[in-house]
Amino acid sequence: MRPSSPSCFALRPQTQSTFLLAKLFASRFRPEPADPHAFDTRPPPREPGPVGVLLVNLGTPDEPTPGAIRRYLAEFLSDRRVIEIPQWLWQIVLRGVVLPRRPAALAPRYREIWMPEGSPLLVWSLAQARSLQQVFDTEGLPVRVEAAMRYGSPAVASAIDSLRGQGCERILTVPMYPQYAAGTTATAVDAVAAVAGALRNQPELRFVKRFYADAGYIGALAARVWAHWDAHGKPEKLLLSFHGLPRRVVELGDPYYRDCMATAELLRQALGADGALVELAFQSRFGRAKWLEPYTEPTLKSWAAAGVRRVDVMCPGFLADCLETLEEIQGQCRASFLAAGGQEFRYIPCLNDDPAWIDALAALVRRQLGGWL
Ligand SMILES: C=CC1=C(C)c2cc3[nH]c(cc4nc(cc5[nH]c(cc1n2)c(C)c5CCC(=O)O)C(CCC(=O)O)=C4C)c(C)c3C=C
Ligand SMILES: [Fe+2]
Numbered sequence: 507m508r509p510s511s512p513s514c515f516a517l518r519p520q521t522q523s524t525f526l527l528a529k530l531f532a533s534r535f536r537p538e539p540a541d542p543h544a545f546d547t548r549p550p551p552r553e554p555g556p557v558g559v560l561l562v563n564l565g566t567p568d569e570p571t572p573g574a575i576r577r578y579l580a581e582f583l584s585d586r587r588v589i590e591i592p593q594w595l596w597q598i599v600l601r602g603v604v605l606p607r608r609p610a611a612l613a614p615r616y617r618e619i620w621m622p623e624g625s626p627l628l629v630w631s632l633a634q635a636r637s638l639q640q641v642f643d644t645e646g647l648p649v650r651v652e653a654a655m656r657y658g659s660p661a662v663a664s665a666i667d668s669l670r671g672q673g674c675e676r677i678l679t680v681p682m683y684p685q686y687a688a689g690t691t692a693t694a695v696d697a698v699a700a701v702a703g704a705l706r707n708q709p710e711l712r713f714v715k716r717f718y719a720d721a722g723y724i725g726a727l728a729a730r731v732w733a734h735w736d737a738h739g740k741p742e743k744l745l746l747s748f749h750g751l752p753r754r755v756v757e758l759g760d761p762y763y764r765d766c767m768a769t770a771e772l773l774r775q776a777l778g779a780d781g782a783l784v785e786l787a788f789q790s791r792f793g794r795a796k797w798l799e800p801y802t803e804p805t806l807k808s809w810a811a812a813g814v815r816r817v818d819v820m821c822p823g824f825l826a827d828c829l830e831t832l833e834e835i836q837g838q839c840r841a842s843f844l845a846a847g848g849q850e851f852r853y854i855p856c857l858n859d860d861p862a863w864i865d866a867l868a869a870l871v872r873r874q875l876g877g878w879l
């Protein structure tokens with residue numbers, strides 16, 4: 507080792523032991539901002555400060571470039587909740603096959619959907635947080651809303667820092683997935699718990715688990731379909747396409763499949779439609795394992811082959827438009843359906859910042875804040 511090396515092996519023995527002692531006594535909790543009232547003997551003020559609401563969605567690359575996509579995928583796909591196979595084996599595949607190839611293939615697909623302000627998933631997530639904030643401000647409620655991404659930015663830790671900086675000692679986290687999956691919902695909860703785990707003065711925490719049957723959510727979806735049908739007429743078929751999941755994780759106890767079935771059935775009822783008009787399928791399969799079926803793209807192709815000419819497709823499990831809806835559904839699936847003989851393919855956009863959905867979200871949040879406001 508060269509003498510100029512910064513490694514601690516090159517330090518003098520005394521310096522080295524000071525280092526080790528400092529490490530031994532260092533707190534594992536992040537320091538709190540200096541509190542001038544820390545030793546004030548009077549009881550703390552009764553005013554509890556505003557309530558924080560944290561909307562957490564999945565995450566997306568910062569730019570539509572292979573480098574940014576690689577960083578995003580490396581974080582996302584290294585989460586043990588997302589890929590449930592032995593890590594030593596998966597890391598070999600991830601580093602050896604997925605990360606060297608997938609980012610370059612994804613870059614043009616991300617570029618195609620990129621908005622002037624950024625990735626649609628982030629743009630819509632921020633718009634949802636802004637609109638929800640407006641609802642609470644109009645009502646005069648002491649609530650602060652932040653959006654965070656589970657992978658990438660804005661990170662969950664910085665959103666929680668921001669809420670605490672605004673005086674929030676109570677935080678409600680809403681994972682932005684109506685149907686519960688360990689790979690999405692639970693991992694958002696893990697991220698918030700990990701941030702709290704490094705804090706000395708922790709906020710009080712609550713979590714929304716899922717809302718697949720929430721009347722406001724179903725009503726907002728149904729209203730969007732009706733508005734679309736009023737403008738364009740009814741199709742021969744409406745396909746409800748949910749993000750897929752490996753079959754195995756459902757067999758292991760993930761309630762996702764039943765949640766999706768229930769949402770589809772409630773939406774069908776709200777539309778007064780029958781099973782022949784409204785069907786469900788699963789998209790975005792990743793890897794070679796069996797995922798939930800029927801798969802979206804083959805379903806659309808088989809419909810076209812069977813003579814169906816006009817379809818509408820909606821993705822009720824995604825609350826914000828993103829790569830999986832704009833590129834996979836509106837791009838790839840549309841092309842497949844038309845190539846197989848279909849004539850009209852209409853995509854009904856996600857709820858995004860639709861006022862009916864923001865009102866439903868505000869109602870859902872208000873219900874969870876019982877006793878805090
Ligand atoms: C809506 C719920 C989602 C579930 C359930 C879900 C499970 C899941 N996803 C992967 C792998 C990938 N997903 C990718 C993108 C992506 N996934 C969701 C949502 C769910 N995923 C969203 C909102 C997005 C879009 C992100 C964006 O930037 O717009 C990707 C990246 C794209 C790609 O490579 O195709 C992967 C990979 C797994 C393995 C999984 C099951 C646990
Ligand atoms: Fe996904």
Ligand SMILES: [Fe+2]
Binds near residue numbers: 790791830834
């Ligand atoms: Fe995909």
